[in-house]
Amino acid sequence: MSAIPARLKGNTGVLLGFVVGALALLVLAPAVLSDFRLSLLGRFVCYAIVAVGIGLAWGRGGMLTLGQGVFFGLGAYVMAMHMKLDDAGPGGVPDFMQLYGSGEVPGWWEPFRSPVVTLVSVIAIPALVALVLGTAIFRRRVRGAYFAILSQALAAAFAILLIGQQATIGGTNGLNGFRSFFGFNLFDPVNKRMLFYLAAVTLLVVLLIVWQLYRSRYGELLVAVRDQEERVRFLGYDPATVKTVAYVLAAAMAGVAGALFVPIVGIISPANVGVVPSIAFLIGVAIGGRTTLFGPALGAIAVAWAQTTFSESFPSFWTYFQGALFVFVVAFLPGGLASVGGLLRRRKAIEPAPVVAKEGAPA
Amino acid sequence: MNADYLELSDVRVSFDGFLAVDGVSMTVLQGDLRFLIGPNGAGKTTLVDAITGLAPATGSVRFGRTELLGRKVHRIARLGIGRTFQTASVFEELTVLQNLDIAAGAGRGPLTLLRARSAVPDAVAEALETVGLSARRDEKAGVLAHGQKQWLEIGMLLVQNSRVLLLDEPVAGMSGEEREQTGELLRRVGAERTVVVVEHDMDFMRTFADSVTVLHAGKVLSEGTVAQVQADEGVQEVYLGEAATRKALAAVAEQEGE
Structure with a gap:
């Protein structure tokens, strides 16, 4: 009823x-918001898209992924390579290659001259990498802290790999100095606004996808796998497959976020994809409420916003505050700030109860 | 319709050289409510683990003509072998309905999985009725009483379409009335299925068992009807020995309590 x-x-x-x-x-x-602030918000929205994926993989799937920077980076670098080639013109060589490299474009860059290949790769490459990794990891029943450490090691290895490739991928400097995005001038404020709208709409679409997943039978199954992986096996499911699907989706979302980050922020470097940013992605999710639909996105935007605001006025203070907030949430609010409403409601429900009991008792 | 049967021959499970199950052979027929008893450490649960693919075993476990040993856990489950656990392991964060719906869905395709459930599947509604949880359908499984969780698990086996039910101590921790209800439930569902119940509770066993296999130290000690098994000297020795120990322990506990 x-x-x-x-x-x-x-x-x-x-x-x-x-x-x-x-x-x-x-x-x-x-x-x-001013154009500058709006562009900042656009960057936070990119983080929020990654966060939604982490909410899916970690909140619902129980996979504490400390390495989303890898997938974020894959999407970002693919987009950045396309934009560098686009700026260089047909057959042209990106500026940094002339400085540090042989002055020739490596063969594996060439496919990304095509806008179509780029757009497909932004999703497909992170998804494929996650599929291979996920299948290998989850079939071997690696989970919990071991999975977290493994994913973090991947982020570290990925950043180190990028730093070593000065001539072909920009090394520590990364890729930057973009002038256009699919033919649109990036110095034009109108185009910058359009990029913000693009990111915002993408975030909403990603949230819609995840909402449908949470409502679906798959969403229920994913929670079941998170809470009782072995039990699910005895029902005839392979939990590795169930988890890999969520992991791949989260990776694809991170890839898309990375691809939007590049034109909005104007740079992608190993510092944006390594261990530290990978953990930073997570903090917002934990604070916002990892199992909820909107919590991860709101948490990610709020934390990034606070970081920018506070580090403008107290540059060294923010890191401590962020750490303290993280500890507080993990210790006292494991469900994140999203669970505060529920806690209050429960407290309200408990308080009137004794009164009712007293009235009922004399009978 | 052919009756199903589960046939174990010379099943052995060893952990680092220790033989937890040491050459067990037995056959369980459909409609024969078989109880598997034995003192702690006799290898009862390990045997169930071996049948369901959780513990690596040698020998042969056949369901009809299908060899089960060597298959993966989820493949064995799909062949119609279902089990429950000593501690009820339902999905506590999900509702009773969701628990059953997941159990019913191992054969679902990706498109069905990606859609929300629009109606309660017939098999699920039927199982809710059978295990008496229809009224609590939309409550989280975590708030159910202990006995109800065990019934939910049995319901999950039913919707899973298990032909063989392996129940590990289904009435542990239940009240007398719940035991009675569980026994009746097992009789009802057992008529068309092959059921093996691992149990410590001798009264429960005496009331509901059609046949009994006694395990001791990984080997079959005795097999037959309740009366036959109770008359077996070897069984008496094992159980009297244990009963004596238990009495002694109880006496010690009483003294400490005072």
Whole structure:
């Protein structure tokens, strides 16, 4: 009886969330923020897209992935390579290669001259890498802290690999100095605004995808695998497959986020994809509430926003504050800030209870 | 319809040279509610682990004509071998309905999985009725009473379409009334399935078992009807020995309690 209204009510809440989110990002933010601040928000939105994927993999799937920087980086570097080649013109050589390299474009760069190949690769390369890694890792039943350490090691290895490739991928400097994005001049404020809208719409679409996943039977199965992996096996499912799907989706989301990050921020370097940014992605998710739909995205934006604001006024203070906040949330609010509402509601529900009991008791 | 049967021959499981199961052979027929008893460490749970692919074993375990040993856990489950665990292991964060729906869905394709459940599948509704949890359908499994969790697990085996049910201490920690209900439930579902119940509770065994296999130190000590097994001297020795120990322990506990 009560199931149907409850479900409807749940959906109304989520739909309201989407409407508020869309209004805030697409109407309010462009109206009140300066171009500089809007571009900053665009960067945070990219982090939020990664965070939504982490929410899926970690919050619902139990895979504490400390290495999303790898997939973020793959998407970002693919996009950056395309933009460098595009800026250099047909048959041209990107500027840094003339400085540090042989002055010739390596063969493996060539496919990314094509916009179509680039757009497909932005999703397909991170997804494929995650598919291979996920299959190998989850079939061997690596999980928990071991999986976390492994994923972090991958992020470290990826950053080191990039740093070593000065001549072909820019080394420590990374790739930067882009002038255009698919033919649009990046110095034009209108185009910068368009990029923000692109990122914001992408975030909303990614949230819609994840919402459908959470409502679906797959979403229920993923939670079951998170809580009782062995039990699921005895029901005839291979948990490795279930987990790999979530891991691949999270990787694809990180890849898309990386590809949007490059034109918005104007640089991608190993410092954006290594261990530290990989953990930074996670903090927002933990603070926002990893198992919820909107928590990871809101948490990621809030943390990044706070970081920028506080480090403008107290440059050295922020790191401590961030650490303290993380410790506080992990210790006292394992469900993240999103669980505060639920806790308050439960407390309210508990308080009137004794009164009712007293009234009922004399009978 | 052909009756199913589960046939074990010379099953051995060794952990670092210790033979937990040492050459067990037995046959369980459909409709024969078989109890597997024996003192702690007799290898009962290990035997169930071997059948379900969790513990590597040698010998042969056949379900009808299909050899089970050497297959992966989830493949064995798909062949219709289902089990429960000593400690009820339902998905506590999910509702009773979701638990059963997942159990029913191992054969679902990706498109079905990516959609939300639009109606309660017939098999799930039927199982809810059979295990008596229809009224608690939308509650989280974590809030169920201990006995209800065990029933939910049995319900999950039913929707999973298991032909063989291996139940590891299904009535441990249950009240007398719950035991009674569980026994009736097992009789009902056992008529069309092959059921093996690992159990410590002798009263429960006496009331509901059709046949009994006694394990001791990894070997079959005795097999037959309840009366036959109880009359077996070897069984008496093992159990009397244990009963004596238990009495002594109880006495010690009582003294300490005072």
